[in-house]
Amino acid sequence: MNSKMHIEGFSANTLARRRFLARSAIVAAGTSILGGLVVPGTRAAGVGANDKIRIGLIGAGFKGQQNLGNFLLNPEVDFPVICDVDDAHLAKGIELVGKHRSKKPDTVKDFRRVLDRADVDAVLVGTPDHWHALPTVLACQAGKDVYVEKPLATSIAEGRAMLTAAQKHQRVVQMGTQWRSGKHWADAVEFVKSGQLGTVGLVRGWAYHDWLGNVGNPPDGNPPPGVDYDMWLGPAPKRPFNPNRFHFNFRWFWDYAGGAMTDWGVHLINIMLWAMGSEPPKTISSKGGKFVFKDNSETPDTQVTVYEFPTYTMIWEHKLGGSVGPNGRSWGVSFSGNHATLNLNDKGWEILAERKHETLESKIFPAGTDDPRRTHIRNFLDCLKSRQAPVENLEVGHFVSSVALLGNIALRCGHDITWDAKAEKIVGNPDANRLLGVEYRQPWKLPYYKV
Ligand SMILES: NC(=O)c1ccc[n+]([C@@H]2O[C@H](COP(=O)([O-])OP(=O)(O)OC[C@H]3O[C@@H](n4cnc5c(N)ncnc54)[C@H](O)[C@@H]3O)[C@@H](O)[C@H]2O)c1
Structure with a gap:
């Protein structure tokens, strides 16, 4: 083991986490290490153990609706906003949330209006594959965490951009290939x-x-x-x-x-x-x-x-x-x-x-x-x-x-x-x-x- 880390009594993980939290605290205070795109008030440092987790759904089709239903089984999850380009799928999303929660989500057709919101901690991307990369990368820049459906994108270069964004902005990003779980x-x-x-x-x-x-x-x-x-x-x-x-x-x-x-x-x-x-x-x-x-x-x-x-x-x-x-x-x-x-x-x-x-x-x-x-x-x-x-x-x-x-x-x-x-x-x-x-x-x- 690296002796310096040993003497300080911290594992590499603990140190990395401390550095990360320190940086994240700066982000939360509104400075620009994430590129100045984080909406003031966004909880970019992560949610607290007892906090509500507020998620914006982007793409409320077949898989978006299935994921929405499964996310809502977790009591700490709320969906303040649902985004789709099709009114019919927006209506389905609203109906589904209504079965689990009393508060009706807002609806938007432009996903950037989801990323603008300080009351969104993470986004759930259920759009077709050609629309996975941009919402994911822009969400990372905006200090949101991301659950994005598979495959990661339509091309390897887009996947690399998504990985770079997740790393650079220290986001939690999960791809929706559930069988690993x-x-x-x-x-x-x-x-x-x-x-x-x-x-x-x-x-x-x-x-x-x-x-x-x-x-x-x-x-x-x-x-x-x-x-x-x-x-x-x-x-x-x-x-x-x-x-x-x-x-x-x-x-x-x-x-x-x-x-x-x-x-x-x-x-x-x-x-x-x-x-x-x-x-x-x-x-x-x-x-x-x-x-x-x-x-x-x-x-x-x-x-x-x-x-x-x-x-x-x-x-x-x-x-x-x-x-x-x-x-x-x-x-x-x-x-x-x-x-x-x-x-x-x-x-x-x-x-x-x-x-x-x-x-x-x-x-x-x-x-x-x-x-x-x-x-x-x-x-x-x-x-x-x-x-x-x-x-x-x-x-x-x-x-x-x-x-x-x-x-x-x-x-x-x-x-x-x-x-x-x-x-x-x-x-x-x-x-x-x-x-x-x-x-x-x-x-x-x-x-x-x-x-
Ligand atoms: N993990 C799994 O087992 C699993 C299963 C099915 C689908 N998927 C993945 O989920 C994704 C969606 O597949 P689907 O079958 O649900 O497709 P779908 O066509 O039923 O749904 C896609 C939705 O995204 C919406 N959309 C398109 N562009 C948008 C935009 N710019 N902003 C907001 N919404 C937009 C569409 O209107 C539609 O409602 C695909 O990438 C697919 O591979 C994963």
Whole structure:
């Protein structure tokens, strides 16, 4: 141990926390180490143990509403304001808060009006992927903590900007990949880490979904009444309104998201990397296409991505329009060692011992009844008070999102890519490097963005 720290009687953590609190106290007093963007009165130093936690919801669609309901199960949480660009979703948010609290939240359509408020300690970002980076970065600058949905962003460079903002402004930021907070997921990951599977050389994650289907080919038209469509597009290119390029189905268009590779891939890649460690992949190869659906969506319904890590190979595969995946399971992850294989999904996990390693019993471990979504949110709320890093902090979130995004870069540039993780660049490939970032439509600009 460092003797100076020892003599002073503080651990490195305690010292770091003291320095942080000292700096945060300055922030709370209104000086400008955070860039002068903190609204006076904002509790940028964190909330007290017995304080109410006041959260602004940005994006009240499917996931925003689900998260809102789960946040409201915690008695110390209030939502003074809800933001969405669609009146219909604002109304749903108000209705949901009304079921849990007596005070009706304010509503706004411009998320910057959420960040302006001194009575907002944190924001919950449930917008489509192309709208994750800006609200997160601006919230960090404004001294707010952030719970942001997965994947972190549509590009690796935006993810880096988000991580930089979280670090620079000392914010608690959690990405919404809730399975890291699930007990049976953690138990299975511990088992992999214990070495009892032997040497794990092959790891595989898959999602075969028949419920994500053909979205058809509707004509362009007018946005529904009560929708600020220009604000929905935000930094994405200006295009005529099409019902598929909107709520939920935005997932299947490159301007707003990355298809199943990043929608489901990021969840399961997250679990695989949790067990296998933080070593980055060296090369990535990805093949696929739109083979099943004849509709106006863009991202592949079928895709296989192979990652070469220094000590193992990782495969991601998805197929939409069918649900019979590897092992007859619709989705899951599998760790193959030379002593045994471990299969894992939301139902639980199983160990299948190799013939030559029968001393290791083949066994099934059913999942418990805990809801990882609620535990993940609880972890975030606790960290707002303790100022500790949450389980899916942005170092983790940026790493796993980047690995998923690299799959799409390899697919879209049409050949294998070699990843220089330190420089966050693809080696010797200007075409692929262009896909590391995304051009923002004027006047939107992302602070800390570099390509
Ligand atoms: N963690 C999970 O298991 C999980 C599950 C589903 C979705 N998600 C993620 O949640 C995000 C949203 O997905 P969804 O299915 O809820 O989509 P959705 O289309 O149902 O909801 C998105 C909402 O954001 C609103 N919005 C768009 N631009 C906005 C802006 N500038 N300001 C405020 N609101 C804006 C939309 O009007 C809509 O109400 C995605 O990133 C998705 O990957 C995560």
